[in-house]
Amino acid sequence: MPPEEIKSTNEKQEEIKTPEATAEAPLTAESIQAQILAMQAKLEEMKKTSQNAEQTETARVDKTVEKLSVGNPDETVAIKAEVKGIEVDKQAVLTTAETKIGEETKMTETPAEKNDVIIEDKNELTSEQKNEKKAQEYEKRFIEGDKIAQERQKANKKGEGATHDSLSDQSVNERSFCAQKAAESYAEAGNMIKAREMWDKSAETTGETSELVSIYEQSHSKIAKEKLIARTQELEKQGQEFMTADIFEKIGFKDDAKRLYNKVTELAYKDKSYLEAAAVASERLGREDQAKKLYKEYADGLWKSQTPESSFLFKDAAEAYEKAGKEDSAKVCWEKYADKLVSDEGLKQTFHYYSDIAKAYEKAGNKIKAEEMLAKSKERR
Amino acid sequence: MSNNDTKTPQELLNQSKKIEAIYSEAIAKVEELEKKQKQVVADYIKKLEQEKIEKIKEFIKHKS
Numbered sequence: 001m002p003p004e005e006i007k008s009t010n011e012k013q014e015e016i017k018t019p020e021a022t023a024e025a026p027l028t029a030e031s032i033q034a035q036i037l038a039m040q041a042k043l044e045e046m047k048k049t050s051q052n053a054e055q056t057e058t059a060r061v062d063k064t065v066e067k068l069s070v071g072n073p074d075e076t077v078a079i080k081a082e083v084k085g086i087e088v089d090k091q092a093v094l095t096t097a098e099t100k101i102g103e104e105t106k107m108t109e110t111p112a113e114k115n116d117v118i119i120e121d122k123n124e125l126t127s128e129q130k131n132e133k134k135a136q137e138y139e140k141r142f143i144e145g146d147k148i149a150q151e152r153q154k155a156n157k158k159g160e161g162a163t164h165d166s167l168s169d170q171s172v173n174e175r176s177f178c179a180q181k182a183a184e185s186y187a188e189a190g191n192m193i194k195a196r197e198m199w200d201k202s203a204e205t206t207g208e209t210s211e212l213v214s215i216y217e218q219s220h221s222k223i224a225k226e227k228l229i230a231r232t233q234e235l236e237k238q239g240q241e242f243m244t245a246d247i248f249e250k251i252g253f254k255d256d257a258k259r260l261y262n263k264v265t266e267l268a269y270k271d272k273s274y275l276e277a278a279a280v281a282s283e284r285l286g287r288e289d290q291a292k293k294l295y296k297e298y299a300d301g302l303w304k305s306q307t308p309e310s311s312f313l314f315k316d317a318a319e320a321y322e323k324a325g326k327e328d329s330a331k332v333c334w335e336k337y338a339d340k341l342v343s344d345e346g347l348k349q350t351f352h353y354y355s356d357i358a359k360a361y362e363k364a365g366n367k368i369k370a371e372e373m374l375a376k377s378k379e380r381r
Numbered sequence: 382m383s384n385n386d387t388k389t390p391q392e393l394l395n396q397s398k399k400i401e402a403i404y405s406e407a408i409a410k411v412e413e414l415e416k417k418q419k420q421v422v423a424d425y426i427k428k429l430e431q432e433k434i435e436k437i438k439e440f441i442k443h444k445s
Contacts (some may be wrong), residue, residue: 032397039404046411057422068433079425086418090411097407100399115394370417 036101047091053138054087085353128189135185139198142178149175172349176206183219196221203227213250225251236260241267242277249284261285268294272301279323295324303333314340318363335364338373353377 040324058080065071067307125133149172179202186195196219203224205213209231216224229253235244245260268278279294299320302313320331338360341353355375 004441028393032400034394035397035400039400043404043407050411050415054418057418061422061425064429067428070432070436071429076425080422083418084419086414086421090414090418093410093414097403100403 015284018152030086039097039101042156043094043101047094050090050094052086054083057083131189132191135191135194135198136187138178138182138185139194142175142182142198142201145175145178172205172207176202176208176211178212179205180215187218188191195219209247213247216251232256242274242281245281245308258285265290272297275301276320279320292324295320296326299324299329301331303329312337315360331364335366338364338366338369 061080061083062075065076179198183195183198183202186192186198190309192256199215199219199221200223203212203221206212206215209228212224212228212231214223214226228247232244232247234249241260241264245264246255248254248257248260263282264274265278265285266279268274275294275298279291279298282288282294299317302320304316305313314333314337318337321327321330321333338357341357341360354373358370358373358377361367361373
């Protein structure tokens with residue numbers, strides 16, 4: 001290969017030094033911002049240059065094959081895929097660096113532009129005082145947002161605005177976020193009365209089930225609990241028995257949870273689509289043997305339904321067989337899954353490709369192949 | 382007001398060094414991958430050329 005072709009990346013790009021190295025003036029927020037912008041621009045440029053280089057390299061392979069009229073087409077495809085795979089890794093490294101440097105940019109933003117409140121420590125405040133101040137700032141933002149939302153609601157009633165739009169969704173999310181942050185900060189400051197008040201406000205604002213569960217778990221908020229009870233009624237009517245049971249369990253309604261987990265296991269006898277949920281439900285009911293039986297039945301179903309394209313079904317089946325205590329069947333599925341991955345050209349470009357295969361072979365008990373793939377994974381990095 | 386306005390010169394220097402370290406690390410990794418990428422292609426081309434030489438040798442042998 002001509003030496004100019006192996007010109008290193010460092011030689012191709014101009015050196016970007018820290019502001020302290022390039023300027024004699026002392027470091028300032030502005031000079032750091034300039035450094036960040038210059039580095040981000042350079043990384044972006046390198047991504048494009050690198051992509052072009054990859055295309056040049058694969059074109060070189062094609063030209064040589066054509067010119068010499070030799071080579072196995074499958075091997076040529078494999079080499080090109082390897083070159084492409086390395087390119088994906090290069091792009092990933094550059095994108096990660098861009099993101100990390102971008103995070104430093106966030107450090108220079110005005111606090112008012114961000115969702116997070118930053119309390120300056122000019123007066124040597126104690127940690128409780130800082131948290132109290134932080135909580136007050138979040139609460140202030142929540143109240144402001146709430147005021148705007150109420151005005152908006154009035155306008156909607158008068159027919160002056162839309163009844164629903166993405167902006168109102170955003171406003172709900174922001175208000176709920178501020179109320180939760182205020183509650184957490186008040187709690188950290190030891191002001192539990194205010195913390196509970198803000199958790200309730202957050203529960204009043206949000207409509208997300210997962211958020212309501214999280215608020216309830218942190219605060220035992222009555223409002224969150226009431227809303228979750230109402231949600232369970234809706235979900236049960238919709239035939240979402242497992243999800244309903246899960247919420248009941250989290251809010252302490254053990255009997256209702258048990259009733260619905262039982263129902264899920266019964267439903268699984270008639271409808272196979274309930275098998276996985278029924279297996280988890282049986283586990284939660286403490287019926288280990290029944291859970292194992294259901295996991296096995298679920299895994300058998302997956303095994304039978306496999307098509308040549310569905311490599312991930314082998315993985316699900318392997319995991320279900322493991323839970324069913326059928327280690328040998330699980331091993332067969334892990335080996336099948338690994339074999340499928342090896343022949344998957346599309347997945348070859350993903351970052352964890354070789355380590356995923358290595359893990360699958362290891363679980364299959366195929367140490368030789370596992371080590372071989374692990375070596376490839378290390379080589380790639 | 383920028384958050385950096387409240388930083389001490391030492392904090393600013395640390396931040397600058399941190400950014401440079403992220404950048405340099407990425408460049409080093411990309412450089413290594415680039416070399417590997419070129420090596421894969423170079424090895425394959427070498428193999429193809431060798432294959433061609435062997436073919437020609439075979440051809441000459443049969444001719445003579």
